[in-house]
Amino acid sequence: MEMQLPPHEGDVLSVVDMHTGGEPLRIVLGGYPEVKGDSVLSKRRYVREHLDHLRRLLMFEPRGHYDMYGALIVDSEVPEAHLGVLFMHNEGYSTMCGHAVIALGRFAVDYKLVKEPQSPETQVNIHCPCGLVRAFVEYSEGKSGAVRFLSVPAFVFATDVTVTVEGFGEVTVDISYGGAFYAFVDAQRFGLDVTKSRTRDLVDAATAVTKAVKSQVKLHHPTSDDLAFLYGTILTDGKDEYSPEPTANVCVFAEAQVDRSPTGSGVTARVALQHHKGLIQLNQTRTFQSGATRSQFTGRAVEETRCGDFKAVVVEVAGRAFYTGVSRFVQEPEDKLMHGFLLK
Numbered sequence: 001m002e003m004q005l006p007p008h009e010g011d012v013l014s015v016v017d018m019h020t021g022g023e024p025l026r027i028v029l030g031g032y033p034e035v036k037g038d039s040v041l042s043k044r045r046y047v048r049e050h051l052d053h054l055r056r057l058l059m060f061e062p063r064g065h066y067d068m069y070g071a072l073i074v075d076s077e078v079p080e081a082h083l084g085v086l087f088m089h090n091e092g093y094s095t096m097c098g099h100a101v102i103a104l105g106r107f108a109v110d111y112k113l114v115k116e117p118q119s120p121e122t123q124v125n126i127h128c129p130c131g132l133v134r135a136f137v138e139y140s141e142g143k144s145g146a147v148r149f150l151s152v153p154a155f156v157f158a159t160d161v162t163v164t165v166e167g168f169g170e171v172t173v174d175i176s177y178g179g180a181f182y183a184f185v186d187a188q189r190f191g192l193d194v195t196k197s198r199t200r201d202l203v204d205a206a207t208a209v210t211k212a213v214k215s216q217v218k219l220h221h222p223t224s225d226d227l228a229f230l231y232g233t234i235l236t237d238g239k240d241e242y243s244p245e246p247t248a249n250v251c252v253f254a255e256a257q258v259d260r261s262p263t264g265s266g267v268t269a270r271v272a273l274q275h276h277k278g279l280i281q282l283n284q285t286r287t288f289q290s291g292a293t294r295s296q297f298t299g300r301a302v303e304e305t306r307c308g309d310f311k312a313v314v315v316e317v318a319g320r321a322f323y324t325g326v327s328r329f330v331q332e333p334e335d336k337l338m339h340g341f342l343l344k
Contacts, residue, residue: 008330020099021261021323023296026070040084050070055088066329076127091254095129096179098264103321105135105147130179153312154178156189156256163212178268180231194291206233206252221333223310250291262288267299275301
């Protein structure tokens with residue numbers, strides 16, 4: 001039987017679905033109205049204020065789920081960018097997403113956003129809300145493969161910050177930036193193991209930390225106030241000193257959303273933190289493992305730089321992304337659940 005669109009009204013939303021280390025990425029191909037704004041950051045504000053119903057439609061059930069993640073390709077004001085992108089999730093719109101960059105690198109090559117792919121690697125310049133991120137896609141005999149990317153300057157905002165966390169008392173955290181701000185804390189502080197404990201318990205602890213840091217620590221970013229917010233908390237196995245063995249973590253971000261991957265921007269921030277503490281040197285590659293799925297990224301600091309007054313590093317993160325399907329989503333006006341819902 002030939003596939004055809006069912007009865008519907010209004011625009012059809014076309015998407016390509018991928019995953020990186022188990023973390024989904026729904027890339028919007030068509031059906032969105034014009035996204036207005038003279039910069040990627042202003043476009044992020046525009047979709048939040050005027051088109052948020054479409055985020056809910058694509059991310060929420062019944063078309064998505066509580067932990068769905070998406071990317072909307074937009075025009076960039078940066079001449080060297082091959083594409084601009086807005087990231088979306090269950091709460092709103094993030095400023096950086098490493099797993100999405102890895103997937104978008106492959107997508108940009110396979111969907112001809114880069115006109116002339118080169119072997120053995122094709123460079124794809126992706127303009128994220130946090131800045132221009134350069135991805136490098138393995139390319140051989142017409143096929144794309146693994147992807148590595150170079151981050152925006154990553155830096156440590158503060159170390160050994162004590163916050164009062166509901167249900168846990170005083171907790172010491174580090175705060176680091178890898179395109180988004182994260183709080184880092186050893187899961188053992190809560191009697192948890194990132195690879196063995198129940199996901200619900202990890203989420204509860206991380207969410208409590210996020211709420212505490214948001215209410216007790218004022219963040220700032222040297223280049224834009226739009227970047228000055230805590231995206232989430234990353235619970236680690238505490239193995240921060242350099243080792244050839246993998247180190248595991250679980251990232252809980254946005255509205256208690258769990259990253260299935262090792263978290264690309266989180267790896268960036270964690271490498272910056274380890275370098276800041278003298279636990280890892282330039283060009284020492286570490287393997288980072290997702291406590292949720294055991295999938296792995298690698299990360300290394302490749303260059304020292306600055307971001308405003310902060311000492312910073314450029315971090316290279318590498319991983320694999322895979323296609324899972326394509327979809328065309330429709331709407332029926334009689335459907336009272338058309339705009340989506342979430343079960344918490």
